[in-house]
Amino acid sequence: MIVRTLDQISGTERDVVAATWRSRRLVLAGDGVGFSLHETVMYAGTETAMWYTNHVEAVLCVEGEGELVDGESGDRHPLRPGTMYLLDGHERHTVRATTQLRMVCVFTPALTGREVHDDKGSYPPAASDDDR
Secondary structure (H helix, E strand, O other): OOOOOHHHHOOOOOEEEOOOEEEEEEEOHHHOOOOEEEEEEEOOOOEEEEEOOOOEEEEEEEEOOEEEEEOOOOOEEEEOOOOEEEEOOOOEEEEEEOOOEEEEEEEEOOOOOOOOOOOOOOOOOOOOHHHO
């Protein structure tokens, strides 16, 4: 059994900060369960373009308001508490945070925790067991 709190991982290598977001990574590949679990805060007034070509991501908005823009179709979807989206087709997408958004995110394959977005907004392919 693994038990962790956000307070325990704040300020550690599991607490990743970028220009438009902060991600606290509660479960990672090294935990050996096949997925990773993150609490991600998107800062108010920001826009982040992403394209997870190597991962499937499910996201649940638990706080704030914003917009999800499908980079393939241009469709726009409001984000507010209780809204879930699943990137099961590796869709290009943009998140616009009107207010601070707090999201719970699940990735498969699991992230190692060291990933950073490349110039396309993607993470590299899943790490081998040696990289965990």
